[in-house]
Amino acid sequence: MEPSNYIALLRKRWPWFVAFVVAGVMVFAVITFFTTPIYQARSQVFVSLRGSDNTAELVQGGNYTAKQVASYKELVSSPRVLDPVIEELGLDESAASLAAKVQAEAPKDTVLINIVASGDVPTDAAKIADATALSLAGLVSEIEKPQSGGESPVELSVVREATVPSSPVLPNTRLNLLLGGLIGLVAGVGVVLLRERLDTRIRSHEDLRMVTDASVIGVVTFDDDAPAHPLIVEESPQSPRAEALRRVRTNVQFLTLDTDRRILVMTSAIPGEGKSTTSINLAITMADAGSRVVLVDADLRRPSVSKYMGLEASIGLTTVLIGRIDLADAIQTWGNKNLHVLPSGVVPPNPSELLGSTHMKELLTQLATEYDVVIVDTAPLLPVTDAALLARIAGGAVLVVGAGVVHRPQLAEAVGALQTVEAPVHGIVLNRMPVAERASYKYRYYEYQPDPTERQPVGESGSGPGQKGIWPGPKPELPKHRRGDDAPDPEPAASRPSMRDHEAPASAFSDERTFEQSGESTLEQKV
Structure with missing residues (x-):
């Protein structure tokens, strides 16, 4: 199809596109309405070394903690961190199922760990995030404790406690409605193009020229x-x-x-x-x-x-x-x-x-x-x-x-x-x-503008002149349904002038001069 044909198709089938877009938006609106909202809460942990006043030791300790942050981040989803959280909060789920709701992020070139907890109840999400941060800090202190005894040189401090979220992160209503409209538009274009390809009915001059x-x-x-x-x-x-x-x-x-x-x-x-x-x-x-x-x-x-x-x-x-x-x-x-x-x-x-x-x-x-x-x-x-x-x-x-x-x-x-x-x-x-x-x-x-004084057809449909109920007022001359002796016999061909021998009556052409001109190919090929 030519680009002009696509434009003409869009103009002709625009109600289809509107219908598909509206349908897509409505479907995604229903999905959004019945989707359980998910809330997220975030707490933040700072990783540091204890008791060092020497500059060289501070630099060395900073490099050490920066390398250890990646390992501590992976510990967040471990059972040793999450089991205490489940016990403390009395959660009715396993460490594996809770691990799917907890994520850890470590911003680049920092010694910070962000712990993000998700849940369908805002307060539960905040409690899980804070409890996980405290459990991680305790586990790190335990595993980093020197064998000779004493305190762990690595200290994890909760620098930001989780706040109760006020709005869900999922579903994203605006994004879902936009996505539904876009999918509906694509589906509408596909259906219309497929319909045009499969529909072989004659609808225009272009279809006739194909045959x-x-x-x-x-x-x-x-x-x-x-x-x-x-x-x-x-x-x-x-x-x-x-x-x-x-x-x-x-x-x-x-x-x-x-x-x-x-x-x-x-x-x-x-x-x-x-x-x-x-x-x-x-x-x-x-x-x-x-x-x-x-x-x-x-x-x-x-x-x-x-x-x-x-x-x-x-x-x-x-x-x-x-x-x-x-x-x-x-x-x-x-x-x-x-x-x-x-x-x-x-x-x-x-x-x-x-x-x-x-x-x-x-x-x-x-x-x-x-x-x-x-x-x-x-x-x-x-x-x-x-x-x-x-x-x-x-x-x-x-x-x-x-x-x-x-x-x-x-x-x-x-x-x-x-x-x-x-x-x-x-x-x-x-x-x-x-x-x-x-x-x-x-x-x-x-x-055509109807003349209020013009006689309009009334009565039963499908009737011709001479039938009952066609014209109000005086009836026109009734047609003779049978040619009898009073009907004039057709003129012989020799005595009757032929249409080929003279001009057609003026009425045969004058009424077409004001007719709305059409774009169809007519008689140039024949005359």
């Missing part, structure tokens, strides 16, 4: 109410998500300028990436721009177009392919008269055979001659082969990639499935992008 060089033709954000309100363009026509879908529409128009048949096969790698809702909203935006659009629900495994749009689902693509009904009678009008929908029909036992048949190819050819744009919603690529078959017939596909849903190996496998049938990826729609992530790709000059 494919196909152009990103749009980025659509995700919010919590998206599943309840799939018809974004109809229910929130001025929202940022609706504007993002209009941008996808504009880019798709450029993608298809060099094709004779404007057939868009919409698919994804796995379920749950939002391909059906993207197909529906793209069809609505194209119809609003003045194009005659037909939306075909070719997902014969789990069809959802009719459910989202409130249409009759029992008659549709499958009944046309098996010859039970004419195409004109199966197509239903939705919204304005520019948008027509061919539902899936009854789910068949052999979807792949139907979609890969000659009848399906002929049906798409017929639709392409009668409509400006044919949008085909298909099943995901990885579970079944339906989308690959249709992409081969149409000459390519548009991949809808769900941010945070699909993994890089899955997307690579989906792209490979299209390459196997020689169907190129026309473009990628990065769907379900978190709003915080999307903000880094746009300018924030234009933002």
Whole structure:
């Protein structure tokens, strides 16, 4: 990773680091709270020689005592020093266990011995230090006594008695909390880096570039109410998500300028990436721009177009392919008269055979001659082969990639499935992008501000225009769910001007000029 990537990761995952630091501090605070406090008391002993007035003897005696101090220091932890201490204080422990609580220090170039005693009771620590100093002095006088008799030439004097400590030396609360925070920070960095390495989900343009060089033709954000309100363009026509879908529409128009048949096969790698809702909203935006659009629900495994749009689902693509009904009678009008929908029909036992048949190819050819744009919603690529078959017939596909849903190996496998049938990826729609992530790709000059006078969608979610409870006040014109004699037949291709023969309607482009510009690569590679 580049340094800039680490900085971006720190900015994106800072709550993780804060959480780990707080957790580390709390853990060490609990440990500190339950740790038994340890107190230390210190007494000091001075080593000297008795009864010498001669200067030479004093110097010689001083050198002798300085050499002996190291030996006396080692005697402090011996049983001969500590046994009298245990007996005097009535301690319920052995000399070995008491030796772990007593230490001796000899400052350099001095004849001083510091005796440090530790304990969980302050007064006990002071008593042990003083008793040990007196016991050491007595032992030295005994072992340094001349064999001829008389007093020992070496004298140990207690020059500083131990004072009762007022605060413990362990645990060190400040040091422990600082150490806990540091360990938590290191653990947080490690967990975040490991998570980034192991997490292969597609989350950004950089992740897409690691898999494919196909152009990103749009980025659509995700919010919590998206599943309840799939018809974004109809229910929130001025929202940022609706504007993002209009941008996808504009880019798709450029993608298809060099094709004779404007057939868009919409698919994804796995379920749950939002391909059906993207197909529906793209069809609505194209119809609003003045194009005659037909939306075909070719997902014969789990069809959802009719459910989202409130249409009759029992008659549709499958009944046309098996010859039970004419195409004109199966197509239903939705919204304005520019948008027509061919539902899936009854789910068949052999979807792949139907979609890969000659009848399906002929049906798409017929639709392409009668409509400006044919949008085909298909099943995901990885579970079944339906989308690959249709992409081969149409000459390519548009991949809808769900941010945070699909993994890089899955997307690579989906792209490979299209390459196997020689169907190129026309473009990628990065769907379900978190709003915080999307903000880094746009300018924030234009933002959606709801108009208090604007009609807001109410009532049951997931309904399309013409359903009960969608709009307050006067109802819009209800869509014709079945094309009857009163529905105008599609204009013949010869008499209807083609989108390739004239400029696209102004509404198809003007609304994108004020849209928040994104940083994604769009169409320069295609145009």
